[in-house]
Amino acid sequence: MEAKKQRIIEESMKLFSEKGYHATSIQEIATNSDISKGAFYLYFESKDDLLHATFQYFTNSILQKVETIQEKSIEPKAKLTEQMATFLSFFRDHKEYLMLYIRDYIKIGDKMDDLIIHTHQHSFMWSSLSLKNIYGEAIEPFIVDAVITMDGIMQGYLKWMALHDFSFDADELATFIFRRIDAAIQSLIQEEQSMFQLDQLQHGIGHTNPSENQIVQQLRQQLHRFMHEPAFKDAEEAIQALEEEVQKDEPKKVIIESMLAYLEQWNVFQSDCQELRKKYSINK
Numbered sequence: 001m002e003a004k005k006q007r008i009i010e011e012s013m014k015l016f017s018e019k020g021y022h023a024t025s026i027q028e029i030a031t032n033s034d035i036s037k038g039a040f041y042l043y044f045e046s047k048d049d050l051l052h053a054t055f056q057y058f059t060n061s062i063l064q065k066v067e068t069i070q071e072k073s074i075e076p077k078a079k080l081t082e083q084m085a086t087f088l089s090f091f092r093d094h095k096e097y098l099m100l101y102i103r104d105y106i107k108i109g110d111k112m113d114d115l116i117i118h119t120h121q122h123s124f125m126w127s128s129l130s131l132k133n134i135y136g137e138a139i140e141p142f143i144v145d146a147v148i149t150m151d152g153i154m155q156g157y158l159k160w161m162a163l164h165d166f167s168f169d170a171d172e173l174a175t176f177i178f179r180r181i182d183a184a185i186q187s188l189i190q191e192e193q194s195m196f197q198l199d200q201l202q203h204g205i206g207h208t209n210p211s212e213n214q215i216v217q218q219l220r221q222q223l224h225r226f227m228h229e230p231a232f233k234d235a236e237e238a239i240q241a242l243e244e245e246v247q248k249d250e251p252k253k254v255i256i257e258s259m260l261a262y263l264e265q266w267n268v269f270q271s272d273c274q275e276l277r278k279k280y281s282i283n284k
Contacts, residue, residue, distance in 0.1 A: 005043045008033045009054045017099035021051060058097050059119050062090050064226070066126065071267050076133035077178070083130070084154065085174035091158055092170065098162035118221055124205050127151065135185065142188050144196040149184050153177060212246040212279050219263065219272045226268070235269070238262045246276075257282045 011032040015024045026047055030037045044050040065086045069079060091098050127147040131139050139146055157177060160166065188194075219239050226232040242259040245251045260276060263269040264284075277284060 008043055009057050012050055013054055013096045013100065017096035021100065058094065062087065063122065065090065067268060080130045080134065081174050081178045084177060085170040088173055089170040092161065095162055098158055121205050135189065138189050142194045144198060144201065145188060145194050146185050150181050153181055212276065215272050215275050216243045216246055219269055222268050235263060235266065253280055253282060256280055
């Protein structure tokens, strides 16, 4: 990302957290970023556009850190604890990001809604996969309640961190929080009682049988997080070719297999590629 654009994003987030989104003017953002108001529009169409870019920037930053840990060959509990420590460290160092959630209820249209829904989808996928890797089949009937429990505990700590400016060691706090989550989920499994099921979730979250096109869109969403990295430059063309092929009345397996084999060199795409292989009965 261009340095000036990143500076505008970071300065705007500070102002949004201090004054609130609606009370912050473009002129104030420009002044704090050492640019003219006119120069602001070289980078963003509007304040709404800036807010969308800001959420996307910070969300992508933390998801990339989590994805790096996801690829480590370590025990599932240790992996989840390290990922939680990464979350805690990130939000400790970017308190303004948390404060924006607390200060304002922001509703600025479909573009922002789509980003929030996509982030929620990714969060559910990551949480459910982490919990399944730890608790195995025992957690399957209670996975929605387990994800809500984990999310609720984490969100509670993040909110209190932002409001009270706690000082803490991220690794120590992550270990403490995981023990609380583990106790709650063990109780959930032992009681064998659930409140919500996958088929009650909306926005495509938790669907166990997505269509071919939905899987391709998931690939595209994953790609969007890494678009600025040179290593992913050619992946966009492969996903585009894959998308065009699956939408045909008679898609050719040889083309689909070729694109999947190419995309599978990146770990982040492997899960969705495997789903498409199953759809078309293509063995790896």
